[in-house]
Amino acid sequence: MTSVRRSPTSALRSLDSTQDLDIVAIVREHGPYVHRLLRRLGVAPADVDDAFQEVFVVVHRKLDSFQRKSSIRGWVYGICVRVGVRHRRRRAARQEVPGAVDELAGTAPTPEATFRTVEARRLLDSFLDKLDDDKRAVFVLYELEGMPMQDVAAMTNCALPTAYSRLRLAREVVFDAIRRFQTEKDFK
Amino acid sequence: MSDLRDDPSPEAAFLRDLVRAEEADLPSTDKMNELVARLSPAISRPPASASRAKLAISMAVVVVAVAGAWLSTSSSSGIDHENVSAPPSIAPVATVAAPAERAPTPAVVVEGAPSLPSIDVTALPTTTSSARPSRVVVPRSTACAGEVALLDQARAALGSGDAARALSLTREHAARCPSGAFTQERERIAIESLAKLGRLDEMRSRAQAFERNFPASPHLRRIERLVEKYRMR
Numbered sequence: 001m002t003s004v005r006r007s008p009t010s011a012l013r014s015l016d017s018t019q020d021l022d023i024v025a026i027v028r029e030h031g032p033y034v035h036r037l038l039r040r041l042g043v044a045p046a047d048v049d050d051a052f053q054e055v056f057v058v059v060h061r062k063l064d065s066f067q068r069k070s071s072i073r074g075w076v077y078g079i080c081v082r083v084g085v086r087h088r089r090r091r092a093a094r095q096e097v098p099g100a101v102d103e104l105a106g107t108a109p110t111p112e113a114t115f116r117t118v119e120a121r122r123l124l125d126s127f128l129d130k131l132d133d134d135k136r137a138v139f140v141l142y143e144l145e146g147m148p149m150q151d152v153a154a155m156t157n158c159a160l161p162t163a164y165s166r167l168r169l170a171r172e173v174v175f176d177a178i179r180r181f182q183t184e185k186d187f188k
Numbered sequence: 189m190s191d192l193r194d195d196p197s198p199e200a201a202f203l204r205d206l207v208r209a210e211e212a213d214l215p216s217t218d219k220m221n222e223l224v225a226r227l228s229p230a231i232s233r234p235p236a237s238a239s240r241a242k243l244a245i246s247m248a249v250v251v252v253a254v255a256g257a258w259l260s261t262s263s264s265s266g267i268d269h270e271n272v273s274a275p276p277s278i279a280p281v282a283t284v285a286a287p288a289e290r291a292p293t294p295a296v297v298v299e300g301a302p303s304l305p306s307i308d309v310t311a312l313p314t315t316t317s318s319a320r321p322s323r324v325v326v327p328r329s330t331a332c333a334g335e336v337a338l339l340d341q342a343r344a345a346l347g348s349g350d351a352a353r354a355l356s357l358t359r360e361h362a363a364r365c366p367s368g369a370f371t372q373e374r375e376r377i378a379i380e381s382l383a384k385l386g387r388l389d390e391m392r393s394r395a396q397a398f399e400r401n402f403p404a405s406p407h408l409r410r411i412e413r414l415v416e417k418y419r420m421r
Contacts, residue, residue, distance in 0.1 A: 023231045027224055028369065032214040033406055035223070053227055060231040073404035120209035127203075143192045144207055146409050171192075175199040182202070 023060045030076050031056070033145075037077060039121075040140045041084035042128065044091055051087045055079050074147065078155040081137050088133060127177045131170050138163050139170035193413070211406060212343075216336050217369045332365030339370055342377045351384035372398075376407045380414060388418050 035052055043051045058079050066075055128136055134156065141152045142163075153163040192200050215223070342357035358378040361368065368374070375398050382391035395415050399408060 024224070027227065027231075028220070030404075031220055031223060032369070035215045035219075036213065049223065049226070052223055053230070056227055057230045071404060116209050117213045120206045121213050124206050124210050143203075145406065174203065175197070178199045178202055 023056070023063060026059060026063075026072060026076070027056055030073060033073075034076060034080055037080050037140070037145065038084050038087075039125075040128065040144055041081065041088075042125075042133070042136055043084050043087045047087050047091065051080075051083050054083045054087075058083070070151075074151045074155065077141065077145065077147065081141070081155050085133050085137070123181070127174050127181075130173050130177050134158070135166045135170035135173070138166040139174065142167055143171075193409070208410070211410070212373075214373075217332070218336075220369055332368040335361065335365045335368045335370055338364070339373055339377065342374070346377055346381055346384070349384075351381040354378075355381040355385065372402050372405050372407055375402075376411060379411055383414055383418055391415075391418065 031052070034055055035048060038048050038051045038055070039045065055076065059076055062079075066072070128140065131139060137156045138152055141147045141155060142149055147155070149160065149163055149167075153160045156163060156166075158166070192203060338357060338361050342354045342361065345351075345357060346354035354377055358374045358381065361370075361374045365371075365374075375394065379391055379394050379398065382388075382394060392415060395411050398405070398411055402408070
């Protein structure tokens with residue numbers, strides 16, 4: 001085997017998209033990643049559980065209309081993007097900033113999370129927070145979730161060149177944030 | 189545009205390390221059970237299609253209107269309020285938000301109302317809580333006690349260089365939790381353990397099986413990197 005990277009032509013893709021459209025199975029299979037994706041997309045820690053509920057209520061409601069030519073994962077992630085943006089805007093409209101509860105929710109270690117994991121999450125969030133919704137969605141889906149750019153463009157409802165352009169700009173912003181962070185760290 | 193993983197810049201390397209450390213930060217089994225339990229009331233019934241929902245609403249509106257008209261007629265015609273007639277339309281009014289199939293047909297209400305028998309209010313049954321489940325039952329098929337702790341131990345063993353113990357713990361996990369919530373995590377640890385132990389053929393075949401079983405897994409990228417790393421050996 002030379003590579004295990006998923007590809008659109010992989011026979012496994014059909015497995016993902018045509019089997020077992022039972023909602024509980026979908027929640028079990030994709031739920032943990034949806035939860036993480038919502039956080040990566042910038043949903044406040046205190047809102048992630050609510051956003052998670054919203055995503056799967058939509059999945060449940062629209063399961064009958066799911067086009068099986070695409071992957072369940074891509075379809076569910078597309079819903080995540082829309083729900084995530086809605087939550088971020090709702091919070092922004094309330095002019096709320098993450099407070100003490102959010103901080104706790106965001107950093108309290110789960111049994112799985114080592115200190116290193118929590119610290120990595122906090123740092124990653126701080127870099128991603130520099131991006132607007134559109135760039136953040138493209139960056140997260142492509143770079144962190146490993147989705148093909150065609151799918152990312154479809155999920156974020158933009159043309160392919162626009163998606164690439166957003167990715168390029170997002171990388172500049174994130175890399176710049178990393179450079180600043182490292183400079184500050186070295187300075188201290 | 190190249191992937192982040194192909195980018196040789198120090199910023200990309202830093203970001204790759206960060207993402208690798210953050211990738212494992214998934215909700216625990218308990219947390220997932222809690223989320224599924226919260227979700228259960230919303231997903232345990234079949235979704236109502238838009239047309240059926242619309243039909244239910246319009247029917248409910250008719251029911252409310254007819255019931256209202258009937259009640260106002262009754263009160264103005266001097267009916268004894270100690271003896272309240274109980275048209276079937278009263279109860280359905282409360283089911284406005286219920287699924288379409290439970291909404292009453294207007295015909296029943298319209299035709300039934302004038303000839304309904306009177307029932308003393310004290311004879312009416314009291315509501316019981318049995319109509320609504322008091323607690324949500326979480327499907328147990330994927331829940332497995334101690335799963336997280338077991339995988340934590342496996343991860344720690346692998347991290348400390350004891351790949352043989354990590355592999356043995358993943359075997360134990362497979363035996364105890366064949367359909368656990370962290371099967372992908374178990375497989376990832378097992379694959380990495382096999383690589384460290386130099387059992388490369390087994391590692392490759394297990395990686396292929398992983399791709400077959402979890403084509404959309406976020407762990408795939410990491411496993412792919414591992415397979416690439418040992419490709420020439």
